[in-house]
Amino acid sequence: MNIKAPWLDFYGNIPKTLEYPDVSMFELIEMNAGQWPYMIAYSFEGRKKIYKDFLNDVHQCAKGLASLGIKADDRVTICMPNTPQGVTTFYALNLIGAIPNMVHPLSAEGEIEFFLTTSKSKAILVLDAFYPKVKAVRDACPDLETVIVASIDTELSKVKALGFKLTLGRRIPKIAKNENIVRYTELMERGLEFSGEYRVARKGNDPAVILYSGGTTGKMKGIVLTNMNFNALGLQTGYAGLRSRDDGTIMLTIMPMFHGFGLGVCIHTVLIFGGQCVLVPQFNVKTYAKLLKKAKPNYIAGVPTLFEALLRSKKMKRVKLGHLKGVFSGGDSLSIELKKKVDKFLKDHGAQVQVREGYGTTECVTASCLTPHDLYKEGSIGIPFPDTFYKIVDPETCRELPYGEEGEICINGPSVMKEYLDEPEETANTLRKHEDGHVWLHTGDLGTMDKDGFVYFKQRLKRMIVSSGYSIYPSQIENIIDSHPDVLMSCVIGVPDPYKVQKVKAYIALKPGVRPTDEIKDEIRRHCEKNVAKYAMPYDFEYRDSLPQTLVGKIAYTVLEEEARREIAKDNIG
DSSP, X not given: OOOOOXXXXXXXXXXXXXXXXXXXXXXXXXXXXXXXXXSEEEEETTEEEEHHHHHHHHHHHHHHHHHTTOOTTOEEEEEOOSOHHHHHHHHHHHHTTOEEEEOOTTOOHHHHHHHHHHHTOSEEEEEXXXXXXXXXXXXXXXXXXXXXXXXXXXXXXXXXHXXXXXXXXXXXXXOOTTSSOEEHHHHHHXXXXXXXXXXXXXXXXXXXXXXXXXXXXXXXXEEEEEHHHHHHHXXXXXXXXXXXXXXXXXXXXXXXXXXXXXXXXXIIIHHHTTOXXXXXXXXXXXXHHHHHHHHOOSXXXXXXXXXXXXXXXXXXXXXXXXXXXXXXXXSSOOOHHHHHHHHXXXXXXXXXXXXXXXXXXXXXXXXXXXXXXXXXXXXXXXXXXXXXXXEEEOTTTOOBOOTTOOEEEEEESTTSOSEETTOHHHHHHHEEEOTTSOEEEEEXXXXXXXXXXXXXXXXXXXXXXXXXXXXXXXXXXHHHHHTSTTEEEEEEEEEEETTTEEEEEEEEEEOTXXXXXXXXXXXXXXXXXXXXXXXXXXXXXXXXXXXXXXXXXXXXXXHHHHHHHHHHHHHHHO
16 A cells, blocks of 8 residues: 655645554555655765665664564663664664654753653663763663664764764763673674564554653653654645655755654655655754755754754855755744744745744644645744644633634644653643543643634743733744844743732843944833833843753743742842
C-alpha cells in the first residue's frame, strides 16, 4: 500500500479529511521509499545518504539494538543533536517496537537523571562530548543497563574528520578503554552479525515516542505520543504546508530532533514524502548563512528567535533566497511586527514566499494549525489541519464560546497525545470528554476564532498578568515594543506588587549598534505610552544586551520572573 505524496498534485486546496494507514512511523517511510530509492534521504556535513541505504542502516541498527537485549516496549533515551546516528537509531527503535525518549543533549546532569529515571530507560544513546554527564548520573539510574556513545567524526569525510579531531574534537574528554559503554560503530557491527528476529509489528495507536513539556501547569512531564500521532502530523503537514514536490526537495533541518517541531515536521514529514533533510547539529548564524547558500533549501523552519538572528546577521546580506517555497515559524508566538520584518527580509532577498506561522503544543506533537500559503489575516495563527478541530471554551465550564469571544483553545484530532507518562491525574485534567462526546486537549492557551475558521492566539493562561483587576497579555505589549525600529526583541512579565497584585515590567534588547541612551529610552517609553493602556503600561524598562532563551530558542520569561522575585525579596530584606 503506497500513500501518494500529496505535494505531487496539491496546489492550494486542502482537503478536510485524509487517509491514515494503521502502521508504525518507520513502516510508513518504508512503504513509500520504493518510489524514490535513489533519492537523498539526508545529508550531513556534505555527506549524503540515499533512501535505499538509509533503510538498510535502520535495519542494521535495529539488529544491533536487539543484540543488546533491547526489545518491544523498552524505553531508550536519545540524547543527541541532529546527526545521522540519532535519526537512524530513532527509526531503528521504532522498527523493533521500543520507545525513544527524546532529550536535549545540553541538559544538565540533574535533568538527564530525571529523564532517565522518569522514563525508566534501559539504554541511552549519547554523543561523546556529553558522555561525562551521563557517566556522573549512571549509578543513580537503576533501570539503565547500556550506554551507547556516538562520535561526530565517524559521520564525516576523512578530511573533515581529521579537521574535527584537530579542532573541536580536542575539547572532548577521552573515554577510557575500560569504560562500560558500547560505541555506535560497534553497535552497527553487531547488527551485521545478528541473525535473530528483531522486527516487531506496531499499529497506529501503539506508543512510539516520549517528548517533554511543561504543559499547562509548568511541571515537566513526559508526553507519550503514538505512531498515528506522528504519521497524521506528517501527512497533514504535507497537505497544509508543502505546495509541490520537485525532485530533490530539501528541508534545512535545524530545529532539534528532541523537539516535536524538529522531529515531526523537519524530519518525519520530509522522509514520508521523499524529501532531503539537511541535518544541522547546532545553530550558528555564520554556518546557517553558508548552508542557505550551498544547500539552497526549499523549506526552512524555526522559532522566532532564529529569524531574529538571521535579520541581524551581516552574513545574510548577499544570500539569495529565490529557491524557497516555504518558511515556517513555530514553537513560540510570532509577533505581527517581526512577521513584517521577516517578510520584507525574504522579499529583499528574492524569495517569493512569506513566513507562515503555525501553532500547536507538544501534546499534539507540534503544529496543528497553520496560516495558508495564499491567505493571511493579521494576528491569526491560521486554520486547523485536516481532520483537526479547534474550539474556544470557557476555561471554567468548558462551554463552547461564540465566534470572536475569548477563551481556552481546545483541540481534537489524530495528532493528540495518548497520555502523560505515569501522570493519570495530569492526563485527566488535560484530555477531557466534553458534552459533545469527544475528548478534547485543553491547551492552557487563550484565543479566539472568527467565522471563517481562522484562529487567533492571545496568550498562555499562566502568562496572563492581572493588575488591579485588569487582565494584561504580555504578548500584546511585546508586539508594541517590538514595533519600535530600534528594538530587536522584548519580554514582558508580571512582578508581584502588594497593591496591584502584579505590575508590568519590560526587558528589552536593542538592535546591534544601538545603545540604550536616555534619548532612545525616552523614545521607546513615549512609543509605549502612545499605544499601551495606562493600566498595562510597564512601570520599568530594563535594557540588556540579550535576553535568556530556553533550550529550543524561546525567550525564557520564567528566568526573568525568578530574577525579579529575587530582587524584590532582596529589597524587602534590606
